[in-house]
Every structure is written in C-alpha cells, then in structure tokens.
Amino acid sequence: MTKGSINVSVENIFPLIKKFLYSDHEIFLRELISNGTDATLKLKHLTSIGEASVEYGNPHLEVKIDKEGKKLHIIDQGLGMTADEVEKYINQVAFSGAEEFLDKYKDSAKDSGIIGHFGLGFYSAFMVADKVEIITKSFKDEPAAHWTCDGSPEFTLEPSDKTERGTEIILHIAEDSTEFLEEARISSLLSKYNKFMPVPIKFGTKEIDDPEHEPATITDKDGKETKEPQRKITVDNIINNPNPAWTKQPADLETEDYQNFYRELYPMQFEEPLFHIHLNVDYPFNLTGVLYFPKMTNDMGVQKDKIQLYQNQVYVTDNVEGIVPEFLTMLRGVIDSPDIPLNVSRSYLQADGAVKKISSYITRKVADKLKSLFNANREDFEAKWNDIKIVIEYGMLSEDKFFDKAEAFALYPTVDGKYFTYEELTEKIKDAQTDKDGKLVILYASDKDAQHSYIEDAKAKGYEVLLLDSPIISHLMQKLEGSKENITFSRVDADHINNLIKKEDTQISKLSDDEKKKLEEVLKAAIPAEKFSVQLETSDSDATPFIITQPEFMRRMKEMQQTGGGGMNMFGSMPEMYNLVVNTNAPLVSDILNTESEDDQKRLITQSLDLARLSQGLLKGEELTNFIKRSYSMIK
Numbered sequence: 001m002t003k004g005s006i007n008v009s010v011e012n013i014f015p016l017i018k019k020f021l022y023s024d025h026e027i028f029l030r031e032l033i034s035n036g037t038d039a040t041l042k043l044k045h046l047t048s049i050g051e052a053s054v055e056y057g058n059p060h061l062e063v064k065i066d067k068e069g070k071k072l073h074i075i076d077q078g079l080g081m082t083a084d085e086v087e088k089y090i091n092q093v094a095f096s097g098a099e100e101f102l103d104k105y106k107d108s109a110k111d112s113g114i115i116g117h118f119g120l121g122f123y124s125a126f127m128v129a130d131k132v133e134i135i136t137k138s139f140k141d142e143p144a145a146h147w148t149c150d151g152s153p154e155f156t157l158e159p160s161d162k163t164e165r166g167t168e169i170i171l172h173i174a175e176d177s178t179e180f181l182e183e184a185r186i187s188s189l190l191s192k193y194n195k196f197m198p199v200p201i202k203f204g205t206k207e208i209d210d211p212e213h214e215p216a217t218i219t220d221k222d223g224k225e226t227k228e229p230q231r232k233i234t235v236d237n238i239i240n241n242p243n244p245a246w247t248k249q250p251a252d253l254e255t256e257d258y259q260n261f262y263r264e265l266y267p268m269q270f271e272e273p274l275f276h277i278h279l280n281v282d283y284p285f286n287l288t289g290v291l292y293f294p295k296m297t298n299d300m301g302v303q304k305d306k307i308q309l310y311q312n313q314v315y316v317t318d319n320v321e322g323i324v325p326e327f328l329t330m331l332r333g334v335i336d337s338p339d340i341p342l343n344v345s346r347s348y349l350q351a352d353g354a355v356k357k358i359s360s361y362i363t364r365k366v367a368d369k370l371k372s373l374f375n376a377n378r379e380d381f382e383a384k385w386n387d388i389k390i391v392i393e394y395g396m397l398s399e400d401k402f403f404d405k406a407e408a409f410a411l412y413p414t415v416d417g418k419y420f421t422y423e424e425l426t427e428k429i430k431d432a433q434t435d436k437d438g439k440l441v442i443l444y445a446s447d448k449d450a451q452h453s454y455i456e457d458a459k460a461k462g463y464e465v466l467l468l469d470s471p472i473i474s475h476l477m478q479k480l481e482g483s484k485e486n487i488t489f490s491r492v493d494a495d496h497i498n499n500l501i502k503k504e505d506t507q508i509s510k511l512s513d514d515e516k517k518k519l520e521e522v523l524k525a526a527i528p529a530e531k532f533s534v535q536l537e538t539s540d541s542d543a544t545p546f547i548i549t550q551p552e553f554m555r556r557m558k559e560m561q562q563t564g565g566g567g568m569n570m571f572g573s574m575p576e577m578y579n580l581v582v583n584t585n586a587p588l589v590s591d592i593l594n595t596e597s598e599d600d601q602k603r604l605i606t607q608s609l610d611l612a613r614l615s616q617g618l619l620k621g622e623e624l625t626n627f628i629k630r631s632y633s634m635i636k
C-alpha cells in the first residue's frame, strides 16, 4: 500500500470546499457523473481510432444507494485509471485544479449564481462525503487500483481485485448530508442534471409490462370473459435519454418528435408549443438547441418553465440571461454549447465576444424562422399572432436588428380581424387617413368593447382601426413613430374623430360666436373643471352631442410609466384628465342653450355628461346609482 500526501499547499482544503459551495452541494453528483461519462466517451473514441484493443460494447453508468452502509456508489464502464494515473490525475492534477479554483474565486463567492455551476470536478465529492474511495481498473492490461482519502490531505493507494474495466467512486456520506442517501432526492437530481446525458445511466430497477406476454382471455363457467393479469418484468431503470432531439439533424425529425421532446423537457406542461426553432451552428462557435414558442399571455410575470442551458448534454442552468437576448427568454427549450464560459460572472459573460455572437445568432435565427412561417402559411401565422405578439413586439422594442427583420412578419390586426403588415397597412390607409399636414394617422383601440362608440365613429368615416392591446404597445408605438417618416398613432378616444385626423374642410357651425360663448359659460357652470376640460366642436348634426376623450400623449406616457420606462415617473402621479367634447351642431346642444329654466338646463347637461361618461366606462358608484334613478324618473 502506498501512503502519501496530496499535493496541496493549504493544511486542509476540504472544509473550505464544503463551505465555499454550500448552497450548491448537490452538484457533486453532476460532476461525478460527468467524469464517468467522459471516461466512457474517451474509451469510445480510443476504440474507434484503434488505440484501445477492447470491445466497447454498450456501456452504462450506474448510481447506487447503500442506505445502511451510508454510501453512494457511482460506477462507470469507461476507460478506468492505472495506479500511476490515479497518482497523476487525482493526487496532483485534479487537486491543483480545485485549489486554483478556490484561490481564484474565494472572494467572489457571492458573485452571481453562475460560479456554482462550474464544478470542482472530482473533489466536489468532499462537499457531501467525509471519506471517498476510488476503485478503478484501466482498459490497459494493468492491475486495478484502490484509492482512499478521508478528507485530510493524506491518502492511501493500494491494489484492488476489481476485474471489470471502469471506475467505481464510493462516497461515505457525511452526517450532515444524509439527504443524498434518499432515493427521491437522488432521483430528482438525476432528472435535473442528467436527463439528457449521452451515456445511459441506471438508477435501480423498475417493473414494466412484459412485452412478450399477451394476456389471454379467460372464460369462466358462466361464460363471462376476463383478461388474465399482465405479466410484469423487472428491467434497469435508465433515467436519461442519451439522444435528445437537439443532438439530431433537423432533417431526421418530424414535428411530432419535437412535440415529444417538449413533453420530455417539461413533463408538467400540457399545452402543445406553437412552433419550434432548431438551432445548429458549428462556426464560429458551437451551438445546438431547440427553442419553442409557447402560447403566451399578456402576463409577463415569472414563468417556471424556462430555456435550459446545457454543456455537452450536461445541464448547467435555466438562467440564460445574458446568453439569450432578453426578449427570447420568454421562449422554452434547450441550448447546448461548449463555447459558453461558465466560470465567470454574468457581467463578464455579457461582454464576452463569443457570447455576443451567440446572442445575435439566436436573434437572427428566430427572425428567419418567423419570416418563413409567415411566408409558408400566413393564415396559420395570423391565427397564432395573439399568442406570439408579445415576444415579437418586445423583440422589436429591444433589439434594433430584430426590429428591422420584423418588418416582414410583424402584424397589425384591426378590430375587424384583418391582419396587415406595416407596409400593407400604410398602403391601405394612406389616402383616407393622411391629415392636412401630410401626416399619416394610424388609429387604434385597446379594448373593442370599452371603446365601441369611438370605433364606430371612426369606421363611419371609412377609417381602419387597429386593435393593439399588448402591455408594451405604447413603447412600441413610440419607437415606430420615431423610426418611420411622418406617422402618428392615435387611440380612437384620444379626441373627437374630426380632430384625430384633421382635414381641410371645416364644418359650418349652427351657432353664432355669441351663442358659443354663452354655451361655454352654461356648460362650465354645470361641469366640474378639475375633471373635464370643455371643448366645443362643430360636427355633423347627427353626431354624438357629448363625448369624453383622453389626450393621447398624457395617456400613453402614463401607460409607459406603468410598464416600465425611464424618466416618466412624473406622468404616473398626474391625475386622470379628460376632455369633454361638445358638438355644437347637435340639436340637443341647441336645446340646452335654449332652455329657459336653469334647473332644467343643468339636468340636461348632467344627464348628457353622464351618458358620455357611461360610454367611456367612467360612471361608477354613487354617480351611477344617481344616474339610473334620474333616468327612471325621466321615463316615468
């Protein structure tokens, strides 16, 4: 037996390892399984190039719990190590790696979660074990070796009688880590980190229906038929799928395969994804993956099922911030790249050249896919628009390159269910909706029911009204107004329809200037000035006499402030202000003016104002009750 001291400068590094990665203890399993997988794949490579004259066969890894002995075994059938190699790779190289790592990151332990994703390799075993054994037999014709270390720098190395090729790691689980002797805990770790690792991993056995056995039908003496019980067989419980969809070629996969993989990724997700995007690039960086567009709601809150990041089929994290452009973090799926540096902080990651390229590649790929879906089946794309618009609109807002590309597929739906691209829209409305100053006014509603009467007024004039109801739409309109020539967005209730799109022709007023002045006085006396500012308008005599509008600018600023936007706080705290637009050509308005009794006049004004408020959804509580009572008494 050899005894020795691991090549390490600090007296006892293990307590440090344990403390350092306290919150991430569980990653030891991923590290050890990755080592076993690497050892297996290395052997595969060596046999394929004729460097190892052994049969590769169908190797698998195994994880075994020995609850009584308080041990956890991780066994592989990979290339194994000779005693010399244990000395070299475990006593010297591995440990210096761990030491270096600790040295480097000791001070930045708190710096974002990502450091925790970078393993300490083999020595992370000491986060959960107070003694670790390695029993290993190389594929080379040399005796097996048995290494033991109890967490101090001293180790022992002796020959072992292991005959099968490969390595067994035995962890003597520490008192404070007995959770790792629980089957449920290990099982959930395996499914979190190892679900798609490239070598099959066995964890216990399971009972399945015997595929060879077809239960016979038994007829009893009364002629009643029953089925014989299904025979069960016990098979290895393989916890992973070594060939997940993203490792295959798109040409070899059908839509159904992508849907199955989606369910494999998110077993608790019962809704089908709308469509998928297969990522596959090997220059100038390596990246594969499948992204899915789920059905999206306007609720941009926290979502549970996120994009998962893998490195060579080993799960790393589901926090892809910085790697995937922010607007795409709403998607689901998998990204696998060996080129994403993981042992660095997030801020460094965002500045990394390769990562930036990855991010812009993903953006481009998503835009291309959307364009081809739009071109291939526009009807289907329109049908899905409501579920995907939030991602596209958010992308247009946040990424200029995406904004440009989205020109080809971003849709502007109307209240009547038609869908236009920006180009089609402007072509369609340019004649009717260009105002006297040559500005194209794009009318929209955010709520078909609430703004019904305004929409009708606009349609009566032959205008198209869009239905734009995303929470971030105000920001996007602002951006479109800034980047397109001479256009403006206006919500249908932002002003009287005549003022929304001002034309040359002016209406003739039935009232003289003096009458208008008198009308204004009468109205102001009856209407609370702090809530409504009265505005006289000459429209058709059959147009609505009183309407309430809310100026576009103020309302939009308030909305933008609510959905987040720098420097707009001052608008958020402003009181709601409305305009009351009174049509001086309406017969009712003449009646108001000509009513002798002041009481009657006030009653008419109050009733008309309440009707206008009602149509904007602004009449509530006691005022609504009073309005109803008053209305009943009027028809009595």
Ligand SMILES: Nc1ncnc2c1ncn2[C@@H]1O[C@H](COP(=O)(O)OP(=O)(O)OP(=O)(O)O)[C@@H](O)[C@H]1O
Pocket (backbone or CB within 6 Å): 031, 035, 036, 039, 076, 078, 079, 080, 081, 089, 090, 093, 094, 095, 097, 119, 120, 121, 122, 123, 167
């Ligand atoms: N199961 C195993 N079979 C064969 N060799 C192994 C096994 N586990 C570890 N080794 C050897 O020990 C070395 C050190 O392992 P360790 O996990 O510390 O570092 P690593 O795998 O090289 O890098 P990382 O820090 O990314 O895990 C490996 O490079 C490998 O040569």
